[in-house]
Amino acid sequence: MNRRNTISSEFFSTIAVVLxxxxxxxxxxxxxxxxxxxxxxxxxxxxxxxxxxxxxxxxFAEWGNIVTRPIDDEMAREGVRDGFELFDTASGALVxxxxxxxxxxxxxxxxxxxxxxxPQDLLDQMNSGEDVFxxxxxxxxxxxxxxxxxxxxxxxxAVGYLFAASPxxxxxxYIGDMLVxxxxxxxxxxxxxxxxxxxxxxxxxxxxEDISEAARxxxxxxxTARAPVDGCVELAEFxxxxxxxxxxxxxxxxxxxxxxxxxxxxxxxxxxxxKGFIDGMLDGTIPQEENQHYLTIVSQETGRLARLVQNMLxxxxxxxxxxxxxxxxxxxxxxxxDVVLSDEQRIxxxxxxxxxxxxxxxxxxxxxxxxxxxxxxxxxNAIKFTPEGGSIRFSAQKKGDMVEVRxxxxxxxxAPEALPFVFERFYKEDRSRGVNTRGSGLGLHICKILxxxxxxxxxxxxxxxxxxxxxxxxxxxx
Numbered sequence: 395m396n397r398r399n400t401i402s403s404e405f406f407s408t409i410a411v412v413l414x415x416x417x418x419x420x421x422x423x424x425x426x427x428x429x430x431x432x433x434x435x436x437x438x439x440x441x442x443x444x445x446x447x448x449x450x451x452x453x454f455a456e457w458g459n460i461v462t463r464p465i466d467d468e469m470a471r472e473g474v475r476d477g478f479e480l481f482d483t484a485s486g487a488l489v490x491x492x493x494x495x496x497x498x499x500x501x502x503x504x505x506x507x508x509x510x511x512x513p514q515d516l517l518d519q520m521n522s523g524e525d526v527f528x529x530x531x532x533x534x535x536x537x538x539x540x541x542x543x544x545x546x547x548x549x550x551x552a553v554g555y556l557f558a559a560s561p562x563x564x565x566x567x568y569i570g571d572m573l574v575x576x577x578x579x580x581x582x583x584x585x586x587x588x589x590x591x592x593x594x595x596x597x598x599x600x601x602x603e604d605i606s607e608a609a610r611x612x613x614x615x616x617x618t619a620r621a622p623v624d625g626c627v628e629l630a631e632f633x634x635x636x637x638x639x640x641x642x643x644x645x646x647x648x649x650x651x652x653x654x655x656x657x658x659x660x661x662x663x664x665x666x667x668x669k670g671f672i673d674g675m676l677d678g679t680i681p682q683e684e685n686q687h688y689l690t691i692v693s694q695e696t697g698r699l700a701r702l703v704q705n706m707l708x709x710x711x712x713x714x715x716x717x718x719x720x721x722x723x724x725x726x727x728x729x730x731x732d733v734v735l736s737d738e739q740r741i742x743x744x745x746x747x748x749x750x751x752x753x754x755x756x757x758x759x760x761x762x763x764x765x766x767x768x769x770x771x772x773x774x775n776a777i778k779f780t781p782e783g784g785s786i787r788f789s790a791q792k793k794g795d796m797v798e799v800r801x802x803x804x805x806x807x808x809a810p811e812a813l814p815f816v817f818e819r820f821y822k823e824d825r826s827r828g829v830n831t832r833g834s835g836l837g838l839h840i841c842k843i844l845x846x847x848x849x850x851x852x853x854x855x856x857x858x859x860x861x862x863x864x865x866x867x868x869x870x871x872x
Contacts, residue, residue: 493554727751749787776801817839
C-alpha cells in the first residue's frame with residue numbers, strides 16, 4: 395500500500411506551491427514592468443540630453459560647422475568636446491554627431507565607435523522629422539548594446555544628426571538589484587507563511603485527530619466515544635454529525651441488547667410451559683384424563699411462539715422495506731367493520747359494547763392490508779384490556795389532506811410514564827394492563843411501522859383508570 399501524506403504535510407505543500415508560483419508570477423510581472431519602466435526612463439533621459447546637446451550645437455556653430463567637418467582649431471575642438479562631455483559626466487551618456495551622410499564627426503567618452511556609419515533606415519526616419527530610439531549595437535557601430543536616441547539638426551545651414559546613447563548594462567544591474575531585493579522579500583514571506591501554515595494546519599488537524607481517535611474507539615466497540623465540538627464551523631459540524639452517529643449507534647446497540655433479552659424472555663416463557671406440561675404427561679405427574687386439557691395449553695403456547703416468530707419476521711421485512719405498499723382509495727369503515735366482525739365472538743364473550751360504526755363513508759388512500767393489520771392489532775389490545783361491560787368506540791374525521799382515526803376503550807388505561815414507550819418492541823406495562831399479559835408486545839410496534847409506511851402518524855392517549863385511546867392519521871382519498 396502506498397504511504398499517504400498527512401493533512402499537515404499536504405496542506406503545507408499545497409500552500410508552499412501556491413506561494414512559490416504566486417511569487418514567481420509576481421516576480422516575472424515585476425521584472426517585465428521594471429524593464430519597461432527603465433526603458434521609458436532611459437528614452438526620456440536621452441531625449442532630454444538631445445534637447446540640451448542641440449542647444450549647445452548652435453552655440454558651437456561660430457567655431458565651425460561640427461556636422462560637416464572637424465573644427466580646425468584645436469582649442470575650439472577641445473572646447474566643443476568638453477561641452478558635450480559634460481553630458482557624459484553628468485548622466486553617463488555618450489553624445490556624438492554625424493554628418494548628413496551618416497559619418498560620425500565627433501563623439502564624447504572613451505568608447506571606440508569602430509569608425510562605422512549610421513544605418514540608412516535610421517537616417518531616413520530622422521529625415522522624416524521624427525526622433526529615433528534604438529536598442530542594440532546600431533549595426534556594429536557600438537562595441538556593445540546601447541540605448542540610442544537620435545535627432546536631425548540644422549547647424550549653420552548644414553544638416554546633421556545628433557545622438558545620445560547609454561549602455562544597456564545598466565538595465566541588467568538594475569534588474570539584478572531588484573531581483574536580489576525581491577528574493578530577500580520572498581524568503582521572508584515564505585518563512586512567515588510557513589509559520590502561519592504550521593499554526594493553521596495544527597488548528598485544522600487537531601480536531602480531525604480528535605475525531606479520528608473517537609472513531610477508532612467507536613470501531614473498537616466503545617459506543618460512548620465522542621469527539622469535541624470545536625474548531626472552524628465545518629469541523630464543528632463534522633464533529634456534531636459524528637457524535638450524532640455515535641449516539642444513534644449506541645442507541646441501536648442498547649436496543650439490540652434489549653431486543654435479544656426480550657426475545658430470549660418471550661421464547662423462554664412458552665417453551666418452559668410447553669416442556670413442563672409435556673414432561674408432566676410423560677412421567678405421569680399429570681393424570682392421563684387431564685392430558686387433553688394440558689395439550690390444549692401446549693397448543694396455545696405453540697401458537698404463541700409461531701405468532702411471535704411471524705411478527706419478528708414481519709418487522710424485519712417492514713423495516714428493510716421488503717414489503718411493497720399497494721395503496722388505493724377505499725372506505726375506511728369497511729376495514730373497521732371487517733375487523734370487528736372477525737372478533738365478534740370475543741366481543742360478545744366479554745360483553746363489550748361497540749360504538750361509532752354508523753359514521754358516514756370516509757375515503758382514505760392507503761394499503762388495505764396495512765390498515766387492516768393496524769386496526770386489528772389495536773382492537774385486539776382493546777378487547778383484551780376492556781373490562782366486562784365496557785365499551786370500544788370508533789371515530790374518524792377528515793383534517794385537511796389527512797384522516798384522523800380514533801379507537802378508544804374503557805378500562806385501566808395506560809400509566810403516563812408508559813405512554814412514550816407503548817410502541818417499542820416487546821414493551822409491556824403490566825400495571826396498566828392488569829393480569830392479562832397475553833401477547834408478545836410487538837403488535838403496537840408493527841402498527842407504528844405500518845402507519846409510517848402509509849405516510850401517517852400514530853400516538854396513544856390515556857386517562858388511567860378510565861380509558862385508553864389510540865389515534866393515527868392516514869392520507870385522505872380523492
